[in-house]
Amino acid sequence: MVTDLYELTMAASYIQAGMEQTATFDLFVRDLPTQRSFLVAAGVDDAVDALGSLQVTQPSLDYLAGLEVFNARFLEYLADLSFTGQVRAVREGEIVFPNEPILEVTAPLPEAQLVETLLINIVQHQTMVASKAARVAIACRDREFVDFAARRAHGVDAALKGARAAYVGGAVATSLTLAGQLYGIPVTGTMAHSYVTTFESEREAFRAFARRFPANVVLLIDTYDTDRGARVAVQVADELAVEGIAIRGVRIDSGDLERLAQSVRSILDTGGHPEIEIFASGDLDEYRIAEMLANDAPVNAFGVGTRLGTSADAPYLGVVYKLVEEGGVPKMKHSAAKANLPGRKQVHRFDEQDLIALVDEEVPGGRPLLELAMENGRRVRAAESLSAAQERRRQAVERLPPRLRVLRGGEAPYQVNISDGIRALIDQLTDAG
Amino acid sequence: MVTDLYELTMAASYIQAGMEQTATFDLFVRDLPTQRSFLVAAGVDDAVDALGSLQVTQPSLDYLAGLEVFNARFLEYLADLSFTGQVRAVREGEIVFPNEPILEVTAPLPEAQLVETLLINIVQHQTMVASKAARVAIACRDREFVDFAARRAHGVDAALKGARAAYVGGAVATSLTLAGQLYGIPVTGTMAHSYVTTFESEREAFRAFARRFPANVVLLIDTYDTDRGARVAVQVADELAVEGIAIRGVRIDSGDLERLAQSVRSILDTGGHPEIEIFASGDLDEYRIAEMLANDAPVNAFGVGTRLGTSADAPYLGVVYKLVEEGGVPKMKHSAAKANLPGRKQVHRFDEQDLIALVDEEVPGGRPLLELAMENGRRVRAAESLSAAQERRRQAVERLPPRLRVLRGGEAPYQVNISDGIRALIDQLTDAG
Numbered sequence: 001m002v003t004d005l006y007e008l009t010m011a012a013s014y015i016q017a018g019m020e021q022t023a024t025f026d027l028f029v030r031d032l033p034t035q036r037s038f039l040v041a042a043g044v045d046d047a048v049d050a051l052g053s054l055q056v057t058q059p060s061l062d063y064l065a066g067l068e069v070f071n072a073r074f075l076e077y078l079a080d081l082s083f084t085g086q087v088r089a090v091r092e093g094e095i096v097f098p099n100e101p102i103l104e105v106t107a108p109l110p111e112a113q114l115v116e117t118l119l120i121n122i123v124q125h126q127t128m129v130a131s132k133a134a135r136v137a138i139a140c141r142d143r144e145f146v147d148f149a150a151r152r153a154h155g156v157d158a159a160l161k162g163a164r165a166a167y168v169g170g171a172v173a174t175s176l177t178l179a180g181q182l183y184g185i186p187v188t189g190t191m192a193h194s195y196v197t198t199f200e201s202e203r204e205a206f207r208a209f210a211r212r213f214p215a216n217v218v219l220l221i222d223t224y225d226t227d228r229g230a231r232v233a234v235q236v237a238d239e240l241a242v243e244g245i246a247i248r249g250v251r252i253d254s255g256d257l258e259r260l261a262q263s264v265r266s267i268l269d270t271g272g273h274p275e276i277e278i279f280a281s282g283d284l285d286e287y288r289i290a291e292m293l294a295n296d297a298p299v300n301a302f303g304v305g306t307r308l309g310t311s312a313d314a315p316y317l318g319v320v321y322k323l324v325e326e327g328g329v330p331k332m333k334h335s336a337a338k339a340n341l342p343g344r345k346q347v348h349r350f351d352e353q354d355l356i357a358l359v360d361e362e363v364p365g366g367r368p369l370l371e372l373a374m375e376n377g378r379r380v381r382a383a384e385s386l387s388a389a390q391e392r393r394r395q396a397v398e399r400l401p402p403r404l405r406v407l408r409g410g411e412a413p414y415q416v417n418i419s420d421g422i423r424a425l426i427d428q429l430t431d432a433g
Numbered sequence: 434m435v436t437d438l439y440e441l442t443m444a445a446s447y448i449q450a451g452m453e454q455t456a457t458f459d460l461f462v463r464d465l466p467t468q469r470s471f472l473v474a475a476g477v478d479d480a481v482d483a484l485g486s487l488q489v490t491q492p493s494l495d496y497l498a499g500l501e502v503f504n505a506r507f508l509e510y511l512a513d514l515s516f517t518g519q520v521r522a523v524r525e526g527e528i529v530f531p532n533e534p535i536l537e538v539t540a541p542l543p544e545a546q547l548v549e550t551l552l553i554n555i556v557q558h559q560t561m562v563a564s565k566a567a568r569v570a571i572a573c574r575d576r577e578f579v580d581f582a583a584r585r586a587h588g589v590d591a592a593l594k595g596a597r598a599a600y601v602g603g604a605v606a607t608s609l610t611l612a613g614q615l616y617g618i619p620v621t622g623t624m625a626h627s628y629v630t631t632f633e634s635e636r637e638a639f640r641a642f643a644r645r646f647p648a649n650v651v652l653l654i655d656t657y658d659t660d661r662g663a664r665v666a667v668q669v670a671d672e673l674a675v676e677g678i679a680i681r682g683v684r685i686d687s688g689d690l691e692r693l694a695q696s697v698r699s700i701l702d703t704g705g706h707p708e709i710e711i712f713a714s715g716d717l718d719e720y721r722i723a724e725m726l727a728n729d730a731p732v733n734a735f736g737v738g739t740r741l742g743t744s745a746d747a748p749y750l751g752v753v754y755k756l757v758e759e760g761g762v763p764k765m766k767h768s769a770a771k772a773n774l775p776g777r778k779q780v781h782r783f784d785e786q787d788l789i790a791l792v793d794e795e796v797p798g799g800r801p802l803l804e805l806a807m808e809n810g811r812r813v814r815a816a817e818s819l820s821a822a823q824e825r826r827r828q829a830v831e832r833l834p835p836r837l838r839v840l841r842g843g844e845a846p847y848q849v850n851i852s853d854g855i856r857a858l859i860d861q862l863t864d865a866g
Contacts, residue, residue, distance in 0.1 A: 002589050004581075004608040006622030013624075013645045019631065063614040069646065109631065116625075117609075120584040121592055128587075148437075151553040152749045154561075156435050157590030159554055175437040176550075181496040189439030191446075192549075193766050194756040198452065198542065212446045213502065223766060306749045315748035316585045316739045323627040333626050333656060 001060045004117045008064070011110035012074040021327035023109040024344050026101040027119055028322075029127070033314035037404040038414060040134045040393050041096045042165040043126025044089045044103055045383040047119050048373050051083040051105075054115065077110070085111060087374035090347070093130070093168050093389035094369060095396040097416050099340075100347045100356060101370060102127070102319075109326065116321045124319035125158065126165035132286075132311040133169020134397055136304055138405055139286035140170075141293060145302040146188055148281060149309020150176040162309045168389045171304070183386055188216075190251065196223040206236040214245040218279060221250045221264070230264040234271030249277035249300065257282065258297040265298040279303060285312065286407050332429050341418065342425050346370055352401045357419035434493045436550045441497070444543035445507040454760035456542040457777050459534040460552055461755075462560070466747035470837040471847060473567045473826050474529045475598040476559025477522045477536055478816040480552050481806050484516040484538075487548065510543070518544060520807035523780070526563070526601050526822035527802060528829040530849050532773075533780045533789060534803060535560070535752075542759065549754045557752035558591065559598035565719075565744040566602025567830055569737055571838055572719035573603075574726060578735040579621055581714060582742020583609040595742045601822045604737075616819055621649075623684065629656040639669040647678040651712060654683045654697070663697040667704030682710035682733065690715065691730040698731040712736060718745065719840050765862050774851065775858050779803055785834045790852035 014020065029039060056064075056078040064070055064078065085107025096102055102123055105112050136145055147166040153159035163171075163179035173186040180187035191209055199205035202224060210217045219236070221229025230250060237247040250268070252260050257280045268276045280292070281303030289302055306312065322340040323331050332342035344359040348366030357363050372380050403411040447453065462472060489497075489511040497503055497511065518540025529535055535556055538545050569578055580599040586592035596604075596612035606619040613620035624642055632638035635657060643650040652669070654662025663683060670680040683701070685693050690713045701709045713725070714736030722735055739745065755773040756764050765775035777792040781799030790796050805813050836844040 001611040001614055002583070002592060003610050004583055004622050005610050005613070005620045006608065006624055008610060009622060009642075009646055010624055010628045013628070013642055014631070016645050017641055023631070025627070060610075060614055064610070067613075067620070069648070113625075113627070117584045117592075118589075121586060121589060124585055125587045125591075150435070150437055151550045152557055152752070153554060154558045154587035154591035154743070155594050156551075156554060158558075158587035159435060159550075161588050175439065177436050177438050177441060177493075177497075178434040180438070180500075181434055181493055187438045187500070189437050189442060191439055191443055194458070194546070195443045195446070197756055197764055197766060198447070198456070198759055208450055209442075209446055212449050213442055215502070310587070310743075310748040312748050315587075315743040315745050319585070323630055326631055331630055333630060 001056065002118045002121065003114060007114050007116055008070070011114050012070050014110040014113065015074050015077050020108045020110060022106060023112045023323060024104060024106040024325040025112050025116070025321050026324045026340070026345065027103040027105070027123060027319065028101050029096070029098050030318040030320055031098050032413070033317065034409055035313050036131060037406070037409055037411065038095050038097065038131070038400060039127055039317070040130040040169055041090045041094045041102050041127055042092055042130035042168045042389070043123045043161065044092050046126065046161065047103060047122045048087055048089065048379060049383070050118055050122060051087065051115060051374060052377070052379060054081065054083040056081055081111070081114070082377060083107065083111060083115065084377040085374070086372070086376070088370045089373045090369045091371065091389070091392060092384060093392035093396070095393070095400065097354060097414050099416065100354065101345055104344065104370060120319050120321050124317050126161055127319070128311045128314070128317050129162045129165035129309065130169035130393070132308055132314070133166040133171055134393060135286040135407060136289065136308060137170030138397070139290040139293070139407060140302060143293070143299065143301055144172045145170070145304050147171040147174040147176070147308060148303040148305035152306040153309040158309070164386065166308055167386055168393055170390065170393065185386065190218040191220050193220065193223045196220060202229060202232050203236060206232060207240070210236065210240050210245050210247065217245065217247045218249040218251050219247060220253060222252050222254050222260070226252055226255060226260045227263055227267060230267040231271070233276070234268060234273055237273050237276065247273070247276050249279050251279040251281060251303070253282040257299070258292050258295050261297045261299050277301065281305070283307070290407055330425050330429065332426065341422055342429055343422060345422070353415035353417060355417045355419055356422065358421040358425070361419050361421040363419070434489065435554065436547060440547050440549055441503070444547050445503050447543040447546065448507050448510050453541045453543060455539060456545045456756060457537060457539040457758040458545050458549070458754050459757045459773070459778065460536040460538070460556060460752065461534050462529070462531050463751040463753055464531050465846070466750065467842055468746050469564060470839070470842055470844065471528050471530065471564070471833060472560055472750070473563040473602050474523045474527045474535050474560055475525055475563035475601045475822070476556045476594065477525050479559065479594065480536060480555045481520055481522065481812060482816070483551055483555060484520065484548060484807060485810070485812060487514065487516040489514055514544070514547070515810060516540065516544060516548065517810040518807070519805070519809070521803045522806045523802045524804065524822070524825060525817060526825035526829070528826070528833065530787060530847050532849065533787065534778055537777065537803060553752050553754050557750050559594055560752070561744045561747070561750050562595045562598035562742065563602035563826070565741055565747070566599040566604055567826060568719040568840060569722065569741060570603030571830070572723040572726070572840060573735060576726070576732065576734055577605045578603070578737050580604040580607040580609070580741060581736040581738035585739035586742040591742070597819065599741055600819055601826055603823065603826065618819065623651040624653050626653065626656045629653060635662060635665050636669060639665060640673070643669065643673050643678050643680065644676070650678065650680045651682040651684055652680060653686060655685050655687050655693070659685055659688060659693045660696055660700060663700040664704070666709070667701060667706055670706050670709065680706070680709050682712050684712040684714060684736070686715040690732070691725050691728050694730045694732050710734065714738070716740070723840055763858050763862065765859065774855055775862055776855060778855070786848035786850060788850045788852055789855065791854040791858070794852055794854040796852070
C-alpha cells in the first residue's frame with residue numbers, strides 16, 4: 001500500500017483491458033544535482049526485499065473496496081498479488097550516473113506498474129544519503145566520520161535506512177542503536193550537554209561517565225566553556241589514570257571548531273595527554289570538514305548529522321521509473337523534455353567511461369554493472385553484507401577520474417556513452433511517433 | 434531502539450548513580466530557517482503515541498547485552514521500561530515560533546533522556562512538512578493542492594507521515610494510498626505517462642481510463658505534445674458524453690506550465706469544454722505556484738510533490754530537546770552560543786504576539802498553548818481528527834500578522850516576549866554559574 005493511487009488505477013485499467021503482457025521498467029536518475037559529480041547506488045537490496053514480500057493485506061483490501069473505485073475482479077487480483085517478475089540491478093555501493101538503470105523490473109504490466117512508488121522511494125532515499133556520505137568521506141581524507149543523523153532524519157524509517165546508506169557511503173559507525181541491532185553497523189556515542197548539567201560540576205559528570213564506561217571514554221567539553229572543559233578533561237585523565245581508566249577523546253560540538261580544536265589540542269598536549277583525540281561535531285558537512293582540514297584543524301574524527309541524513313544541499317534525486325519495453329517491443333516517451341532511452345539495457349564500465357547499450361548488443365572489454373537479482377519473483381543471490389557494499393563504494397570512488405573526486409562541480413562530467421543500438425532504436429521510435 | 438546510543442549510555446550512568454529524580458525537558462525549535470516566518474506544529478500526537486507504546490523488546494535487549502557496555506542492572510531497567518511521565522504539548526496544527534516549547538516531557542531523568550532522539554525525530558519531520566505545506570497553501574490562494582510526494586520522500590515512513598503533515602498544513606488530498614487507509618486522508622490520482630504509452634494511441638488510453646473510472650476522469654495530456662493532448666481530450670470528452678461520462682480535468686506535468694495552461698485553456702474553451710479543469714504538477718513548490726498565479730495561469734489545482742515532502746528549501750529544522758528543570762530546580766545550559774530558557778513554561782498567545790512565561794506565573798488575557806497530553810504515562814485526551822488539526826492551522830494562519838503570510842522573509846519576525854519570571858531565573862542561574 002506504499003503506492004500512489006494512480007498505480008492502482010492504472011493497474012486496474014490494465015487488468016480490465018487484459019493488458020497483462022510482460023513489461024520492463026528502468027529505474028534511473030535523470031540528472032545529477034549541481035553539487036554532485038557521481039552517485040552511489042544504495043537501497044537496491046531493500047528494494048528487492050520489498051518486492052519479495054509484496055502483498056496486499058486484508059485491511060488494505062477492505063479500505064480499497066470502500067473507496068468504491070475498484071471492481072471485484074481487480075480486488076481479487078490484488079488479494080492474490082505477489083511479485084512474479086525478474087529484477088536486474090547494480091550492486092549496492094556501485095557508482096552510477098544519470099540515465100544508467102540502477103534497477104530494471106520485468107514483470108506482467110500491472111505488477112510492474114504497482115511497485116513504482118515503492119521502488120523509487122527506497123532507492124532514491126538511500127542513494128541520496130550514500131552519495132552524500134561518499135562526499136563526506138572524500139572531505140575527511142584519512143580521518144573517520146560517524147553518522148549522527150537519526151534525530152533530524154525524516155522520520156524513523158529515514159533514520160534507520162539513512163544510517164544504512166551512510167555506512168555504505170563511508171561512515172564508520174552510527175549513533176542509531178536500531179541500525180546497530182538490525183544491520184550490524186558499529187554504534188557509538190557518549191554524552192549530551194544535558195548529561196553534564198545534571199551533575200554538580202563538569203568534573204563530576206566526566207568522572208561518573210568514565211567510571212561507568214571505562215572502555216571508550218569520550219568527554220563532551222563544550223557545555224560551559226570549551227577551554228575550561230579541556231583543562232577539566234586533563235585533570236580527570238590524570239586522576240583516573242591511577243584507576244587504570246584512559247580518556248580516549250574529547251568532543252567539541254559548538255563554537256568556532258577550528259579555533260577551539262587548536263586551543264584544546266594545545267591544552268591536552270601541554271597537560272601531558274597527546275594521546276587524547278579530538279572529535280568535532282555540530283552542523284558539519286563535507287564542505288565544512290574540507291575547510292577545517294585545509295586549515296589544519298587538529299581533529300581526529302567527525303560526527304556528521306543533519307546535513308548528511310537529509311542530504312541538505314540536495315535533499316532529493318530525480319529518480320524515475322520508465323517503461324522501456326512492452327510485449328517485447330521497445331518503448332520510449334516522446335515528449336522532448338523528458339525523453340528516456342528505450343529498450344532493455346546493460347551498462348558497461350570501462351576505464352573512466354561507461355557505455356549504455358542494449359542488453360543483447362555485444363560489447364567487449366567493459367565490466368557489466370547490471371546483474372540478475374530476482375527471477376520468477378525470487379532472489380537469485382543473497383543480499384551482501386553492508387561492509388562488502390562499503391568496500392565496493394571505496395574502490396569505485398578510488399577508480400573515479402580525479403576531477404570527479406571533488407566537492408564542487410564545474411568539471412567535465414563523467415563520460416557516459418550511448419550505444420549505436422540504442423541510437424538506432426531512438427531514431428526508429430522517433431520516426432514512428 | 435530508535436535512540437542514539439548516547440541516550441542509553443547517559444541513562445545507564447544515571448541509573449548507576451541513583452539519579453532517578455524527576456526531570457523536565459523542552460522540545461523546541463532554536464531558529465527559523467531563513468525562508469520561514471512561522472512553523473506549524475505537527476507530529477505531536479504521534480510523539481505521544483510513541484511514548485505510550487515505549488518498550489524495549491527482547492531482541493533489542495539481547496543486542497544491547499551483546500555490546501558488553503551495559504550492566505545487568507541497566508538491562509533489567511530497560512526490560513521493565515515504559516513511559517510513566519507527564520507530557521504537555523501544543524495541539525497539532527498550532528502555529529509555533531522559536532524557543533516556544535512544542536512538547537514538554539516530565540519524567541524520571543533516565544526515562545526522559547531515553548526518548549530524546551525519538552521525539553525530536555517525529556516532531557521535527559512532521560513540523561517541517563506541515564510548515565512547508567502551509568506556505569504552499571498561502572501561495573495557492575483559493576486553489577487547492579494535493580500531496581504527490583510519496584516517491585521522493587525519505588523512505589516509507591517519511592512518505593506516510595509526510596502525507597499526514599501535508600494534510601495538516603493544507604493539502605486537500607494525497608496520492609499515497611496507505612495514508613488514505615491509515616489516516617482517512619482523501620486519496621487521489623489518475624495516470625502516469627507510461628500508461629499513455631502502453632496504448633496504441635493517446636486517444637485509446639484516454640478512452641480506456643475514462644470508461645474504467647468514469648467518476649473522476651483526469652487525463653494526463655503531456656505525454657507526447659501537450660496541445661495535441663488537449664485536442665484529443667476535447668474529442669474524447671465529446672465522444673464519451675454520449676455514454677454519460679464527463680471529463681473532469683486534464684493534467685499537465687512538464688514543460689512551460691504557464692504557457693501550456695494558457696493554450697490548453699483556450700483549446701478546451703474553444704472546443705466547448707469550459708468545465709474541464711486544468712491541473713498542474715511537476716517540480717512545483719510555493720514559489721513556483723505564486724509565480725504562476727501572479728501571471729494569471731489558468732490552473733485550477735496543483736499537485737505538489739518532491740519539494741513539499743522533502744521541504745526542499747529547508748530540509749531540516751533545528752529542533753532540540755533541552756533539560757529545563759531537574760529535581761524541582763530550574764536548569765539551563767550556559768554556553769553562550771546555545772543557551773536555552775530555564776524552567777517549566779507556558780506559552781501565552783495574544784493578538785499578534787506571544788509571551789513565554791513560567792508555568793506558575795500569572796498571565797491574564799492570553800490563550801495558553803501547552804495543554805496536558807499525558808499523565809502517569811497515559812494519554813489524558815484522545816488524538817484529534819486530522820481535519821480538526823487542519824482547521825486549527827487554517828485559522829491560526831489567518832490570524833497571523835499579514836506581513837508573515839508571505840513566502841520570502843525579511844519582514845519583522847513575529848513578536849515573542851520572555852516573561853519577567855524567566856528573565857529573573859536566567860539572571861539568577863547565570864550568576865550562579
